[in-house]
Amino acid sequence: MLSASARTQTEPELPKPGQYSRVAVHLHGRLMRADHTEHDCMVEFMSPGDAVLACRSLPNAGERIVAYLDHIGRIEGRVFERGSGNFTLSLNATERKRDKLSAQLTWLANKHELGLPEDRRHERLAPDKSMSEIRLDDGRRYPCRIIDLSMSGAAIELEVRPAKGTMVTLGNMRGRVVRHFQEGIALEFLSTYAPEQLDQLT
Numbered sequence: 001m002l003s004a005s006a007r008t009q010t011e012p013e014l015p016k017p018g019q020y021s022r023v024a025v026h027l028h029g030r031l032m033r034a035d036h037t038e039h040d041c042m043v044e045f046m047s048p049g050d051a052v053l054a055c056r057s058l059p060n061a062g063e064r065i066v067a068y069l070d071h072i073g074r075i076e077g078r079v080f081e082r083g084s085g086n087f088t089l090s091l092n093a094t095e096r097k098r099d100k101l102s103a104q105l106t107w108l109a110n111k112h113e114l115g116l117p118e119d120r121r122h123e124r125l126a127p128d129k130s131m132s133e134i135r136l137d138d139g140r141r142y143p144c145r146i147i148d149l150s151m152s153g154a155a156i157e158l159e160v161r162p163a164k165g166t167m168v169t170l171g172n173m174r175g176r177v178v179r180h181f182q183e184g185i186a187l188e189f190l191s192t193y194a195p196e197q198l199d200q201l202t
Helices: 095-114 195-201
Strands: 023-032 038-046 050-054 064-069 073-082 086-091 131-136 141-149 153-157 167-170 173-181 184-189
Touching: 023 095, 050 073, 095 141, 141 184, 153 173
Parallel strands: none
Antiparallel strands: 023 038, 023 064, 038 050, 050 086, 064 073, 073 086, 131 141, 131 167, 141 153, 153 184, 167 173, 173 184
């Protein structure tokens, strides 16, 4: 059951249409309409400022929507326009939330190029406390930001680009570099880590 208890007291100014660049995604979720009915939905396009959702129950223009999406978590906003079978949601979010959403969308847009195993048993998440440190075997250390991690791998925003195959340590987790992308590197852990071990990182 979705909860409307997290309704914000003061809604930040909604973004202007087209203010952010959208990426094509395929995210399943569940939304709650203003009348508290719940419906399955799928996000087709998304940006830090808006999202295009397909749903059998189309909300009205201006209606407030709360949704929980795979890989993204909770979003909320107001319906900007309705289409044929979908609608555009203008997202109500703080700048910090938009920055986090931008990092999550970066991961989703690049995941096909990252080379990480696609394992649906290992749900990926964007940590709340994302700052960490990468250590190389030669002792060099670099601050980094965790964009996304799971029990089997991680996407890391990093200024340097260790060569593919390089062994590194993220927190206390050993892994190897499997791919470079625009913002950093993708790691594949040598072992599968339990969720409580991931919590120690974040």
